Each structure stands twice: as C-alpha cells, then as structure tokens.
Amino acid sequence: MEFGPFLLLALMEGLVGAAVLALTASGLSLVFGVMRVVNVAHGEFFMLGAVAAWFVSQWVPGPPAVAFAVALVVCPLIVAALAALADLAILKRLKHEPEATIVATIGLLYILQQAALTVYGPEARPVPAPFEMRLQLPWFGWSGYKLFVIGAAAAVLLGLWLMLTRTRAGLVMRATQIDRETATAFGIDVTRVHAGTFALGAALAAVAAVLIVPIQQAHYLMGGDPLLLSFIVVIIGGLGSLRGTLLAALLIGLSDGVISTFFQPTLAKIVATLLVALVLVFRPQGLFGARA
Amino acid sequence: MLTLDAVDAGFGRALVLRGLSFRARPSEVTCVMGRNGAGKTTMLRAIMGQVPVSAGRITLDGQRIETLAPHLIPQLGVGYVPQGRRLFGSLTVAENLDIGLMTRGRGRATRDRVLDLFPRLRERLGQTAATLSGGEQQMLAIARALCLEPKVILLDEPTEGLQPSMIAAIRDTVRTLRGMGVAVVLVEQRAEAVLDLADRVAFVETGRVAEMVPAADLGPEAPQFARYVGV
Numbered sequence: 001m002e003f004g005p006f007l008l009l010a011l012m013e014g015l016v017g018a019a020v021l022a023l024t025a026s027g028l029s030l031v032f033g034v035m036r037v038v039n040v041a042h043g044e045f046f047m048l049g050a051v052a053a054w055f056v057s058q059w060v061p062g063p064p065a066v067a068f069a070v071a072l073v074v075c076p077l078i079v080a081a082l083a084a085l086a087d088l089a090i091l092k093r094l095k096h097e098p099e100a101t102i103v104a105t106i107g108l109l110y111i112l113q114q115a116a117l118t119v120y121g122p123e124a125r126p127v128p129a130p131f132e133m134r135l136q137l138p139w140f141g142w143s144g145y146k147l148f149v150i151g152a153a154a155a156v157l158l159g160l161w162l163m164l165t166r167t168r169a170g171l172v173m174r175a176t177q178i179d180r181e182t183a184t185a186f187g188i189d190v191t192r193v194h195a196g197t198f199a200l201g202a203a204l205a206a207v208a209a210v211l212i213v214p215i216q217q218a219h220y221l222m223g224g225d226p227l228l229l230s231f232i233v234v235i236i237g238g239l240g241s242l243r244g245t246l247l248a249a250l251l252i253g254l255s256d257g258v259i260s261t262f263f264q265p266t267l268a269k270i271v272a273t274l275l276v277a278l279v280l281v282f283r284p285q286g287l288f289g290a291r292a
Numbered sequence: 293m294l295t296l297d298a299v300d301a302g303f304g305r306a307l308v309l310r311g312l313s314f315r316a317r318p319s320e321v322t323c324v325m326g327r328n329g330a331g332k333t334t335m336l337r338a339i340m341g342q343v344p345v346s347a348g349r350i351t352l353d354g355q356r357i358e359t360l361a362p363h364l365i366p367q368l369g370v371g372y373v374p375q376g377r378r379l380f381g382s383l384t385v386a387e388n389l390d391i392g393l394m395t396r397g398r399g400r401a402t403r404d405r406v407l408d409l410f411p412r413l414r415e416r417l418g419q420t421a422a423t424l425s426g427g428e429q430q431m432l433a434i435a436r437a438l439c440l441e442p443k444v445i446l447l448d449e450p451t452e453g454l455q456p457s458m459i460a461a462i463r464d465t466v467r468t469l470r471g472m473g474v475a476v477v478l479v480e481q482r483a484e485a486v487l488d489l490a491d492r493v494a495f496v497e498t499g500r501v502a503e504m505v506p507a508a509d510l511g512p513e514a515p516q517f518a519r520y521v522g523v
C-alpha cells in the first residue's frame with residue numbers, strides 16, 4: 001500500500017481507539033473532578049461492561065443486532081448500579097478522602113477482577129458485531145462497524161456535554177465540583193451527587209467496553225490498559241477538564257494508531273509515556289487544565 | 293423565628309461555641325458583633341449544619357434543625373451569605389442564581405423579583421461570577437440567597453472590603469428584606485452601620501453571646517462597642 005492510504009488507515013484505526021478512550025477517560029475525569037476520587041477500579045467497570053455484554057449476547061435470542069442493542073442499554077445500567085452501591089457502601093464511609101479512597105478503589109479493583117474470574121472464567125470470548133458491513137475505499141476495505149463505534153462514542157460524548165452544560169443535574173454536579181460545602185448550603189444533597197457521579201463515570205466506561213467488545217473480546221484482565229491510558233489522557237488533558245480529556249484522548253488515540261501501524265504498539269506506549277513525563281515536568285496542570 | 297439554646301459547637305475536640313444562646317425574629321435585623329475569632333462565623337456555620345453541634349438545640353419556627361442533614365436546612369428557608377462570598381466562580385451569574393432557585397423549587401417570578409433588587413446583575417447574567425467586581429460579587433451572593441425566598445437570612449460581613457456606594461446599596465437591601473418580613477442576621481463590625489440598621493445587637497465573646505440588647509438602648513458611645521469589639 002502507498003504511504004497516503006496507509007496513513008489514512010492508521011488514522012482511522014487511531015480514531016476508533018481515540019473514541020473509546022475518550023469515553024472511558026471522561027468517566028475517570030468526571031469522577032475525579034466532582035468527587036476528588038482517583039478511581040483505580042475504573043478499568044474494572046470497563047471490563048464488567050464487556051463481560052456483561054458477552055452474557056447478554058448469550059441470553060438474548062435473535063439476530064446479533066438485537067442483543068447488541070440490549071447490551072448497549074442494559075450493561076451500562078448494571079455497571080452504574082454496582083458503582084453507586086460501591087460508592088455508598090465504601091467511598092461514602094471514607095468521607096471521600098482522597099488518600100483513603102485510592103486504597104479502597106485498589107481493593108475494589110481486586111474484588112471485581114476476582115469476581116469476574118469466578119463467574120465468567122479465564123477465557124477471552126468474542127461478542128458478535130451487531131452488523132457486518134464493509135466500507136470499500138479505493139485503497140482498502142474497512143469495517144463499517146468501526147465507523148459506527150466512532151459515531152456512537154461521539155453521540156454519547158455530545159450527550160454528556162449537553163447534560164453537564166444544559167441540565168439541572170449537570171449544574172448540580174458542576175456546583176458540587178467547585179464547592180461542596182456551599183453546594184450543601186443551597187440544598188444540594190452531595191451524597192446523592194457523588195453516588196450519581198460515580199455511577200455515571202462507571203457507565204461511560206461500560207458503554208466504551210460494549211462498543212469495543214465486538215472488536216476486542218471480553219476478558220477478566222482487560223481493564224488494565226484502559227485504566228492506564230485513561231490516566232495518561234487525564235494527566236495530559238488536565239484533571240477534571242472534560243474538554244482537555246477529549247482533546248488528549250484524540251491526541252493519544254491517533255498517535256497510538258499511527259505509531260502502532262507504522263512501527264509497533266510498544267513504541268506507541270513509549271511515546272505516550274514520554275508525553276506524560278514531559279507534561280508532568282513542564283505543565284503539571286495538564287495541557288488544557290487550569291493552574292491549581 | 294430562629295433560636296439557638298445553649299449551643300456547644302466546634303471542630304473535633306476544640307469547642308468554639310460554648311453555651312451560645314441567640315434568637316432572630318421576623319421583620320427584625322439582629323446584628324452580631326465581636327472581635328476576630330470570637331465565633332461569629334462559626335455560629336452561622338453551626339446554624340447551616342457545617343459545624344457539628346455537640347450540645348444545646350437550634351430551632352427554626354419550633355422545629356429542631358441541628359439534627360437534620362445539612363442540605364435540608366436551606367430547604368426550610370435559611371439563606372446563607374458566607375463570609376468571603378463563596379460564589380461558584382466559574383459558573384455564570386444566571387447559573388449561580390439557578391442554584392439558589394433550585395433550593396426550594398422557585399422559578400422565574402422569584403428570579404425577576406430578586407433581579408429587580410439588583411439591576412446590575414441583570415445586565416451580567418451570562419458573565420462568569422469570578423469576573424464580577426467585588427461589589428457585584430457580594431450582590432450576587434445576596435441575590436443567590438434571596439432566590440430561595442428565605443424566612444431567615446444569614447449575612448456574614450457582607451460589606452467587608454467594599455466601596456461606600458456598594459455598602460449603601462447593601463444596607464438598603466437589608467432594610468428591604470426586613471420590610472418583607474425576613475429575619476435578618478447580620479454580622480457587622482462597624483458600630484455606625486449597626487446603629488443605623490439593627491433592631492437588636494448580640495455581642496459575641498469567646499464563643500457565647502455575652503449581651504443581647506435592643507439597638508435603641510445603644511448610642512455611638514455605648515460601652516459595649518469598646519468592650520466587645522474594641523474600636
């Protein structure tokens with residue numbers, strides 16, 4: 001293949017990764033922003049979304065598209081409910097103290113991983129794509145489903161942005177993020193906001209997983225990479241800044257796609273890590289974050 | 293009516309309020325005076341449920357509130373204008389007001405009435421709160437609290453650091469609130485402002501109300517000012 005089309009392919013693959021990463025990382029960023037909780041178990045919510053999607057694909061009869069549609073709605077809801085429960089049962093009792101919640105979410109990571117191993121098993125299992133369609137470009141063919149992933153992720157992110165900027169729930173979340181105590185002095189039940197935010201953050205990871213699992217397979221250890229990449233994105237983009245998160249996800253996703261295609265995936269990870277180091281040294285508040 | 297009866301409150305082991313008793317009646321301005329660190333802000337924060345109360349009781353119209361979850365207290369009609377304003381700085385003026393409106397489910401009509409009191413805010417609805425001038429920020433902090441149509445409003449040094457024209461505007465607002473039947477609790481350090489506005493004055497010293505006197509009994513040379521405030 002010539003260089004031009006090859007680069008196009010690399011960028012398109014990178015865009016798929018970027019879309020899924022943007023969803024996952026915005027969940028992590030939202031939880032940190034509103035709750036000041038560094039959720040080390042975020043990748044496990046991603047994994048649970050994928051595993052739940054596999055179960056749904058087994059249980060829902062009919063064409064794969066039906067099972068997929070069900071999974072896309074049901075799996076994030078299940079994961080969100082579990083996250084809300086974890087917040088109320090664990091994080092709330094720790095008063096959402098930053099240090100204590102890091103340790104607690106490490107414990108949660110381990111529990112969720114072992115629970116998945118017990119219930120789902122150690123195998124990697126594929127989930128059928130909702131539809132098979134090939135896009136034939138002049139130089140190469142491409143999976144139509146991947147295009148759908150990009151579109152769906154963009155739609156969910158747009159919905160998230162509208163929710164945060166245009167609705168009462170979003171306003172309440174932003175006010176809580178700025179000043180918990182004053183939010184409480186205006187009748188905002190911060191406990192509920194926290195549980196809801198933790199649930200929403202987990203649901204975003206689960207949506208990302210349901211979208212990616214027809215391409216990637218579900219496995220009980222699959223949460224590690226999305227967690228690491230989400231942290232990279234959130235550090236580069238600036239903690240708690242949604243816009244920064246989206247731009248950084250695009251940057252990391254695209255560079256990952258291009259470098260993996262032209263060289264090798266390991267080099268892509270090295271470059272991302274270098275980028276994080278540079279940001280930490282020269283702009284610790286992130287490329288798009290406000291100075292602390 | 294808001295009452296505090298023999299309230300102990302503080303942070304951890306250290307009590308800041310010790311046996312503090314206080315009341316504020318509707319259609320009255322009750323001023324709170326006292327030296328730095330006397331416990332004025334802590335008293336207001338205890339009312340809002342932000343500082344744990346370990347003894348005594350706080351009631352609003354006969355209902356105990358110190359046992360409630362803190363977010364329920366404003367929903368009963370207690371508006372709070374904290375020291376230092378504590379606006380949501382990156383939110384717009386309109387959004388800050390929306391937060392206040394949501395507290396007790398008030399809508400456009402309330403917002404219009406509040407903005408009639410502060411026409412300058414109406415011109416700046418889309419601006420973020422942090423970009424307002426100091427006086428405008430204080431107006432917004434008061435306006436936000438008025439959006440819940442409070443029965444009681446707690447104002448913690450609202451004129452601190454403002455220019456004279458702004459101070460006058462805020463005093464007018466306090467009179468308007470009294471006229472509307474609100475119980476106004478005003479922490480204020482300037483004797484002349486207190487004499488001008490207050491119906492009653494509570495002098496706070498080391499975490500308790502040492503004296504509560506009708507403002508009519510105080511003159512510019514009243515000994516309490518020197519004893520409790522040190523002017």
Ligand SMILES: Nc1ncnc2c1ncn2[C@@H]1O[C@H](COP(=O)(O)OP(=O)(O)OP(=O)(O)O)[C@@H](O)[C@H]1O
Binds near residue numbers: 308331332334
């Ligand atoms: N968060 C806190 N933790 C521990 N002690 C506190 C805290 N806030 C206030 N205090 C202490 O409580 C006492 C009363 O403080 P408070 O802020 O109520 O005083 P104040 O009368 O409002 O003073 P000022 O005129 O300076 O506003 C002070 O000794 C202060 O150091």
Ligand SMILES: [Mg+2]
Binds near residue numbers: 334
């Ligand atoms: Mg004070």
